[in-house]
Amino acid sequence: MPLLELTHISKHYPHAKGSLRVIEDISFSVNEGEFVAIVGPSGCGKSTLLRIINGIVPLSSGQVLYRGRQVDGINLECALVFQSFALMPWLTVDDNIEMPLEALGIPPAERRRRASLYIDKVGLDGFEEAYPRELSGGMKQRVGLARALAVEPKVLLMDEPFSALDALTAISLREETLDIWQAPDSPVHTILLVTHIIEEAIELADRVLVISAGPGRLLADLRIELPRPRDRRSDGFNAFTDKVFSLIEERS
Amino acid sequence: MSSSAINIRRFAGTAFSFLILAAIIALFFAYHRRPAVLHLPRFSVSARQLPYYAFCSFYRMLAAYVLALIFSIVYGLGAARGRVWERVMIPIIDIAQSVPVVGFFPAAVYFFVSISHGGRLGVELAAIFLIFTSQAWNMALGVYESARTIPGDSLEVFQAFGASGWLKLKRLLLPACVPKLVYNSILSWVAGWYFLIACEIITVGPAHYRLPGLGSYLMEAADRGRSGEIVAGLLTLLAIIVAMDFMVWQPLSVWADKFRYEFAASSPDSEAPETVAIVGALYQIGPTILRGFRLILAPPAAVLRALRERIPPLRMRDYSSLWRGLRLVRIGLVLIALVLLAWAIVDGAVALVRALAQPWPAEARMIPLATLASIARLVVAYAISLAWIIPCTLAASSSARLRQRLASIAEIVGSVPATALFPLIVVFVIEVTGGMNLASILLILTGMQWYLLFNLLAGVSQIPEDLKEAARSFGLGRLATWRKLVLPAVTPSLITGSITAWGGGWNALILSEYFVYRSHTYQVLGLGALLDVATYQTGNSVMILLSLLSMIAVVIVLNRLVWRRLYDLAVERYRLDY
Numbered sequence: 001m002p003l004l005e006l007t008h009i010s011k012h013y014p015h016a017k018g019s020l021r022v023i024e025d026i027s028f029s030v031n032e033g034e035f036v037a038i039v040g041p042s043g044c045g046k047s048t049l050l051r052i053i054n055g056i057v058p059l060s061s062g063q064v065l066y067r068g069r070q071v072d073g074i075n076l077e078c079a080l081v082f083q084s085f086a087l088m089p090w091l092t093v094d095d096n097i098e099m100p101l102e103a104l105g106i107p108p109a110e111r112r113r114r115a116s117l118y119i120d121k122v123g124l125d126g127f128e129e130a131y132p133r134e135l136s137g138g139m140k141q142r143v144g145l146a147r148a149l150a151v152e153p154k155v156l157l158m159d160e161p162f163s164a165l166d167a168l169t170a171i172s173l174r175e176e177t178l179d180i181w182q183a184p185d186s187p188v189h190t191i192l193l194v195t196h197i198i199e200e201a202i203e204l205a206d207r208v209l210v211i212s213a214g215p216g217r218l219l220a221d222l223r224i225e226l227p228r229p230r231d232r233r234s235d236g237f238n239a240f241t242d243k244v245f246s247l248i249e250e251r252s
Numbered sequence: 253m254s255s256s257a258i259n260i261r262r263f264a265g266t267a268f269s270f271l272i273l274a275a276i277i278a279l280f281f282a283y284h285r286r287p288a289v290l291h292l293p294r295f296s297v298s299a300r301q302l303p304y305y306a307f308c309s310f311y312r313m314l315a316a317y318v319l320a321l322i323f324s325i326v327y328g329l330g331a332a333r334g335r336v337w338e339r340v341m342i343p344i345i346d347i348a349q350s351v352p353v354v355g356f357f358p359a360a361v362y363f364f365v366s367i368s369h370g371g372r373l374g375v376e377l378a379a380i381f382l383i384f385t386s387q388a389w390n391m392a393l394g395v396y397e398s399a400r401t402i403p404g405d406s407l408e409v410f411q412a413f414g415a416s417g418w419l420k421l422k423r424l425l426l427p428a429c430v431p432k433l434v435y436n437s438i439l440s441w442v443a444g445w446y447f448l449i450a451c452e453i454i455t456v457g458p459a460h461y462r463l464p465g466l467g468s469y470l471m472e473a474a475d476r477g478r479s480g481e482i483v484a485g486l487l488t489l490l491a492i493i494v495a496m497d498f499m500v501w502q503p504l505s506v507w508a509d510k511f512r513y514e515f516a517a518s519s520p521d522s523e524a525p526e527t528v529a530i531v532g533a534l535y536q537i538g539p540t541i542l543r544g545f546r547l548i549l550a551p552p553a554a555v556l557r558a559l560r561e562r563i564p565p566l567r568m569r570d571y572s573s574l575w576r577g578l579r580l581v582r583i584g585l586v587l588i589a590l591v592l593l594a595w596a597i598v599d600g601a602v603a604l605v606r607a608l609a610q611p612w613p614a615e616a617r618m619i620p621l622a623t624l625a626s627i628a629r630l631v632v633a634y635a636i637s638l639a640w641i642i643p644c645t646l647a648a649s650s651s652a653r654l655r656q657r658l659a660s661i662a663e664i665v666g667s668v669p670a671t672a673l674f675p676l677i678v679v680f681v682i683e684v685t686g687g688m689n690l691a692s693i694l695l696i697l698t699g700m701q702w703y704l705l706f707n708l709l710a711g712v713s714q715i716p717e718d719l720k721e722a723a724r725s726f727g728l729g730r731l732a733t734w735r736k737l738v739l740p741a742v743t744p745s746l747i748t749g750s751i752t753a754w755g756g757g758w759n760a761l762i763l764s765e766y767f768v769y770r771s772h773t774y775q776v777l778g779l780g781a782l783l784d785v786a787t788y789q790t791g792n793s794v795m796i797l798l799s800l801l802s803m804i805a806v807v808i809v810l811n812r813l814v815w816r817r818l819y820d821l822a823v824e825r826y827r828l829d830y
Contacts, residue, residue: 056724076727086722090740090826099736100726133827151726 001068002029003190004053004078004155009062011048012215021215022048025062028209028221030155030190035181037201038194039244040211046194047083049216050157053192054078076104079148079188083160085140087132087147093119094128097147104151118146122176138169142176149180152187159194174204178229202240203230210247219247302469306488309452309465312376313444316383320440323388324433328395329425342396349389349755350807372463379451379463386447386759387440394432402428427511434508438501438663439706443756445493445669446699450763467672474675486672493667604797613795615782619802626765626778627806630700630757633693637701637753645708649738650730655713662705670698671763678767678774688774692764699760703752711745712738716828743826744819751815758807779803 011023023045030036038046051057053064055074066075079100087096094115101111119128122142132140141161148156158177162170177193180186195201201208202224210219222243226236331341360378368374402424410420449467462468466489473481648655670677674695681691715738723733761780767773775781779799786795 051721051725054725056721074725074727080722080725082718082722084716084718086716086718088719088736088740089828091736099728103726103728103732147726 003032003067004030004192005063005065005068006053007063007065009049009052009059009064011045011052011057011060023052024215024217026211026216026218027062028218030192032154033189034207035191035193035205036207036209037205038192038209038211039198039201039248040196040216041213041248042196043214044211045214045216046211047159049211050080050159050192050194053155054080054157076151077153078155078157079151079153081141081144081148081156081158081161083163085132085137085144085164087140087143089132092129092131093124093135093143096132096143097150100147100151114150114152115146118150121149121180122146136169137165138173141165141173145177145180149187154188154190156188156191157194158191160196161193162200163196170200174200178204198241198244199232202226202237202244203232208240208244210244212248220244301464302466302484302488305465305469305485306492308463309448309467310492312380312463312465313383313441313448316380316387316444317437317441319380319384320388320391321433321437323384324391324395324436325426325429327388327392328429329399329421331392331396332399338396342393345389345392346811347804347808348385349393350758350804350811375463379448382451383444383448386443390443391433391436391440394436395429398429398432399425430511431508434501434504437504441496442667442702445489445667446671447669447759449669449671450674470672471675474679482676486668489672490664490668494664497663497667607794607797610794612798613790613792615786615792615795616798618777618782619779619798622777622779622782623802623806625776626761626780629689629693629696629765629776629778630754630761633696633700633757634750634753636693636697637704641701641705641708644705645712645742646734646738648709649712649715649734655709659706659709662702662709666702666705670695674763674767682774688767688776691767691774692776692778695764696757696760699756699764700753703756704746704749707745707749707752708742711742711749714745714828715741740826741828744822747815747819747822751811751819754810754815755807758803761803779806 006029007027009023009026010021012019012021014020026049038049040046048057052059053075055071055078063070066077088099091099097115097118098111101114106114116128119125122145124139124142124146127135127139132143135143141164144161161177162173165173177191181189181191193201193204205224208220208222208224210222211217212219222240224240226234226240231237327341327345331338331345360381364374364377364381368377406424406428410424415423448465449470452463452465452467453471462472466485470482470485470489473479473485644658648658677694678688678691681694682688719737719741720733723737728736761778762783763780765778765780766775766784775785779802783796783799783803786792786799
């Protein structure tokens with residue numbers, strides 16, 4: 001049974017002059033252990049898709065099944081990582097990571113243990129008492145990652161997590177994300193990554209879902225059969241890049 | 253920087269403030285020469301006079317506002333020119349903001365009436381000046397802040413293309429000021445109405461003068477117990493305020509949005525929520541009127557533009573000697589103005605010292621106790637405000653619709669000058685409880701709470717969407733969200749709102765601690781009461797001066813010791829940008 005199953009998802013916002021259709025009839029499923037990337041131009045609703053899966057944005061029509069059942073409200077087993085990091089500026093790194101754990105009702109000792117464990121895993125050992133404004137962009141996103149990992153979710157939902165970082169930091173964070181995904185003792189083995197950078201999607205994912213420009217429709221579900229670690233300069237890689245690019249171009 | 257250096261800076265700053273303050277007061281005492289002779293007309297309370305009175309009040313507000321607008325643009329842009337200008341001009345406004353408006357009353361009346369040789373014109377000018385002082389300072393600060401926060405890129409564009417002077421003013425500086433000017437104009441009008449109603453009745457010693465207007469109408473009607481007329485007056489006031497909101501402030505706010513320096517994509521949140529059809533239609537009135545204006549003004553504007561294009565541009569190089577001459581003239585005029593100012597200050601300072609050298613009246617001994625009593629009252633009113641406003645803020649943080657509704661209600665209710673209801677409030681509370689203390693606390697409340705509410709609502713609306721999403725996506729409950737997100741995020745707004753609220757509270761003291769109604773004087777022990785008694789009953793200028801100075805001193809000390817520190821702390825810890 002697939003971990004996540006989306007059927008005929010649509011989302012529209014009421015607008016002064018009618019309604020704004022953001023997502024139009026998207027269906028796909030995600031199996032446990034898969035790294036799925038969702039690619040599309042800006043405004044195609046891919047970020048909204050992630051929020052619908054997590055539950056903070058209600059869908060207009062369709063169904064989201066998690067482990068075969070519909071989830072009411074927020075799905076706490078799907079943790080979001082935000083493009084803008086979304087850290088509370090007045091909480092330390094430690095407090096930021098413990099915040100969702102407190103909401104889950106986890107006792108203080110366990111909270112502290114998990115926070116130290118995942119701060120360590122993202123390489124921020126020693127920065128527990130730092131405030132977000134004292135950190136660089138890459139470190140802030142590491143905190144965001146640690147916060148999502150600390151709740152030990154089943155699915156990691158990443159919303160353009162590297163777009164706000166410079167190219168070099170993004171490269172190292174991508175590698176770290178792959179490490180986290182592949183590590184046997186990692187809490188999460190299923191990742192859904194949204195991005196507008198085609199190369200990033202092909203470098204990281206097993207499957208690439210291509211979404212058209214707004215209203216977003218599913219154009220293709222490509223399985224990336226390339227050996228890992230992916231070589232950006234190989235012909236296979238370029239073939240996939242061209243394919244995705246042309247798919248998006250056709251529909252714009 | 254060593255801490256001793258900072259303390260010297262602080263001390264110098266405070267000393268400088270006091271000097272400026274003394275200068276302002278001295279300016280007025282420079283003209284404390286001839287006693288005013290006022291002619292008293294008869295006053296009619298028939299409802300048929302309402303349109304006339306409404307018009308009188310409105311034009312007074314408008315005149316004061318136009319003056320405040322011009323002043324704030326000139327002053328604010330001037331202060332933004334450079335550090336030297338800023339160092340001098342901003343502390344002046346800081347002090348002026350702390351001076352309770354009505355403290356200027358006797359001086360203003362004497363000044364304007366002696367200029368106009370007695371008569372109504374002098375009193376009208378005094379009222380307009382008073383309204384001006386309650387409107388101008390926050391607008392000037394808004395202009396200054398806008399000019400200072402223009403992004404460096406925009407400034408560089410103008411420098412790089414050699415555009416300066418009038419073009420820069422028209423295309424860069426003025427547009428940048430629009431959002432804050434509109435916002436502060438709305439606040440200024442609210443403050444103006446509050447004091448106008450109280451200002452229309454001027455008592456200077458034995459003379460008792462009523463300017464035709466809504467304030468005096470309401471006061472007279474309450475005095476004579478004509479409840480029908482009171483209701484009519486209040487409804488008229490409400491009608492004016494609502495009409496202004498729909499026809500002026502709403503379209504202006506929409507227009508001002510165009511000038512915002514925001515580069516983030518607007519969320520669905522920022523769209524106006526769907527309202528009941530009738531209200532929605534009413535909201536269209538404003539933009540329609542604006543469009544109408546544009547249509548009417550388009551042809552003459554086009555003609556003017558064509559004319560201007562016909563005239564060949566003046567090249568500075570061809571007229572260099574003329575420009576040099578003009579610059580010299582300008583320097584000369586400034587020098588003359590400065591000399592006149594200095595003479596007035598010296599003259600006034602002498603008069604001030606001479607006044608203070610007179611034996612101090614016995615009531616002066618009550619000043620410390622009265623100050624404590626007033627502060628206690630302010631604290632209680634502040635606590636009551638927080639008690640109802642913070643829950644409203646928390647509720648508004650989860651629903652944009654509620655926030656919008658609250659803001660609209662607050663705008664209308666907060667605009668109605670509570671001073672119009674003072675007679676009723678005082679009588680009601682005294683009849684029920686027999687204590688003026690409670691009544692004065694309630695009156696102070698009306699001058700404090702709206703600032704707090706507006707600031708907090710603004711703070712709530714500025715909580716970044718992604719932080720709210722993060723809290724929700726990780727399953728944070730309502731209480732946890734309030735504790736971890738909303739309250740920390742609005743703390744800077746809470747402090748700013750509190751500073752403004754306390755400023756409003758100090759101003760309201762003068763109207764709340766001393767009240768004459770139906771020839772019965774209600775008063776409590778307090779600084780405001782002391783000042784009022786000195787102004788309206790005994791006419792003792794030394795006492796007026798002492799109470800005024802004490803109030804200003806306390807305000808300045810509180811601002812520096814408490815509010816400044818709290819604000820710095822709040823901005824340091826709870827700043828949203830990182």
